[in-house]
Amino acid sequence: MNCMPAPLAPRSLPRAGVGRPGRKLRVGYVSADFRCHSLSYFIEPLFAHHDRARFELYCYSNTRRTDEVTDRLRNYAIQWRDITALSDEAAARRIEEDGIDILIDLSGHTAGNRLLVFARKPAPVQLSYIGYPNTTGLAAMDYRITDGCADPPGAADAMYVEKLLRMPHSQWCYRPPAPTPDVNPLPALQHGMTTFGSLHSFTKLNRDVIDLWARILARVPRSELLMAVVPSGETGMRVREQFAAHGIAAARLHLIGKLNYDDFLMLHHRIDIALDAFPCPGATTTCESLWMGVPVVTLAGKYGVARAGASLLQGAGLPELIAQSPGQYIDIATDLARDPHRLAQLRGSLRARMQHSPLMDEGAFTRAFEALLDGAYQAASANK
Numbered sequence: 163m164n165c166m167p168a169p170l171a172p173r174s175l176p177r178a179g180v181g182r183p184g185r186k187l188r189v190g191y192v193s194a195d196f197r198c199h200s201l202s203y204f205i206e207p208l209f210a211h212h213d214r215a216r217f218e219l220y221c222y223s224n225t226r227r228t229d230e231v232t233d234r235l236r237n238y239a240i241q242w243r244d245i246t247a248l249s250d251e252a253a254a255r256r257i258e259e260d261g262i263d264i265l266i267d268l269s270g271h272t273a274g275n276r277l278l279v280f281a282r283k284p285a286p287v288q289l290s291y292i293g294y295p296n297t298t299g300l301a302a303m304d305y306r307i308t309d310g311c312a313d314p315p316g317a318a319d320a321m322y323v324e325k326l327l328r329m330p331h332s333q334w335c336y337r338p339p340a341p342t343p344d345v346n347p348l349p350a351l352q353h354g355m356t357t358f359g360s361l362h363s364f365t366k367l368n369r370d371v372i373d374l375w376a377r378i379l380a381r382v383p384r385s386e387l388l389m390a391v392v393p394s395g396e397t398g399m400r401v402r403e404q405f406a407a408h409g410i411a412a413a414r415l416h417l418i419g420k421l422n423y424d425d426f427l428m429l430h431h432r433i434d435i436a437l438d439a440f441p442c443p444g445a446t447t448t449c450e451s452l453w454m455g456v457p458v459v460t461l462a463g464k465y466g467v468a469r470a471g472a473s474l475l476q477g478a479g480l481p482e483l484i485a486q487s488p489g490q491y492i493d494i495a496t497d498l499a500r501d502p503h504r505l506a507q508l509r510g511s512l513r514a515r516m517q518h519s520p521l522m523d524e525g526a527f528t529r530a531f532e533a534l535l536d537g538a539y540q541a542a543s544a545n546k
Contacts, residue, residue: 187539190220190262190285192245193293194274198231200446201268204292207335209238211528217535220260222253224274250278257284264535267303270294287542289535290324292333295445295467297322305538307531309333312466312473321465327534331520332477335527336449339423345455345513346431348506356385356499359433359456361426361447364391366439369404375437376408378492382499385414387437390429392417430454434505435498443471452478452516455509457498459483461491477521 189212195201212219221239224246225232236242241260245253253276257265265285269275270293280288283302290298291307298306306324309332313319319326350356358378360367379385387405392398394417402412418429427450436451438444438460444451448458448471460471462484472484485491498505516522 186216186218187263187535188218188220188261189535190222190257190260190265191268192222192224192265192276192279193268194224194226194272194276195269195293196221196223196225196232196235197227197229201293202231202235203337203339203446203449204334205268206235206238207337207524208528208531209235211524212238213528213532217532220262222257222276222279224269224276226274245276245279250276250282253279254282254284263287264289264539266291267298268293270296270298287535287538289327289538295470297324299323304542305534307333307534308466309473309477311476312469318465327538329527329534330530332473332527334445334449334474334477334521335524336453336516336521337524338449338453342453343427343431345509348434348502348509349432350434350499350502351506354384356382356502357432357434358385358387358495358499359429359436359451360387360389360439361429361433361436361451362391362439362444364389364393364397366442366444368439371439372401372404373408374488374491376405376410378437378495379405379410379414380408381492381496385499386416387414388416388418388429388433390418390426391420394419427454430456434509435459435495437495438471441468443468445470445474448474449516449521452480452512455512457483457505457508457512459485459491459495459498461485461488474521478516478519480515 193201209219219239220241222243222245226246243256248256262285264287267280267290270290272294277298277300281300281302288303289305289307290303301323303324305327306322307327309329312333313326375387379387392401398417401417402415405415430451433456436456436458438448438458440461441463443460451458458471460475460483462469462472475481475483483494485494
């Protein structure tokens with residue numbers, strides 16, 4: 163696996179704090195997405211519950227479009243550094259001067275990342291978390307925080323440059339935006355037809371996904387599929403053609419373009435069952451669907467990037483919605499559609515189940531996360 167070239171290797175700078183007991187740990191978070199972005203739904207619970215008696219929170223923001231969420235996140239930090247105008251070398255020097263003990267990347271290889279800052283090893287312990295579901299490929303990145311469902315121990319470890327640190331329950335902790343619409347009654351009971359839904363970014367769909375969804379529609383004759391965020395024009399025509407090749411009439415497809423967030427949430431009022439994409443499943447969209455009372459059927463892949471849906475459903479206490487094969491995926495979806503009574507009960511209970519699951523236990527999640535940070539730091543201190 164390729165790593166960053168030698169010129170950016172760690173510089174062996176002195177670390178005055180390493181190994182000094184009884185001091186607060188300075189934890190720095192680096193992201194280009196400290197704003198109204200899916201990251202905020204998962205990082206704000208952690209920021210809000212960090213133990214201020216043991217940790218000092220620093221944020222290094224490469225966020226170019228700030229908003230009210232930026233302002234809210236800023237209030238959690240003891241220091242907020244805007245690094246948008248700093249070179250990688252200057253940003254690394256700023257982090258060194260701040261005496262950061264643990265530096266956490268929240269962007270991975272997504273837009274606006276500052277991985278070349280991490281490549282300079284400005285902190286003695288460096289971790290990757292949540293923003294990118296794969297290895298960074300950086301030899302200077304010590305750890306990646308995940309969980310045992312997303313990355314089962316054993317074979318998964320060899321897929322990463324980083325050493326994997328596994329949360330005890332889930333790597334996810336979701337705080338839904340406020341306010342959100344109430345959960346409505348099951349649409350199928352009113353319409354006499356099951357509505358499957360796809361609410362992902364259209365870029366996550368592929369021919370295999372569409373082929374499998376078409377097989378589900380064929381197995382459930384009184385059903386339709388609502389697909390959100392589908393570009394209009396030729397793209398929509400190609401989607402209809404792919405379903406038509408499986409005998410699915412265009413009248414059973416409802417293709418919807420880009421929506422504002424409130425209207426996007428309201429789409430859940432029309433959907434009975436959400437179908438997850440593969441091999442790149444949803445994350446935020448899965449949480450939003452569950453919160454809105456819509457169960458999600460996912461197909462688990464082998465490693466983290468393909469197991470986000472499985473990890474979230476396991477955390478929500480819904481392992482029965484995780485398929486291990488395409489055939490099982492079809493069976494789970496069709497069995498749900500054929501049992502509207504069960505589906506209605508599930509819809510009515512999902513929000514409460516979310517609230518009482520590890521996915522929304524912000525305090526317990528943060529304590530477990532901090533325990534991983536403590537362990538990583540103590541390991542660095544022992545090896546200094």
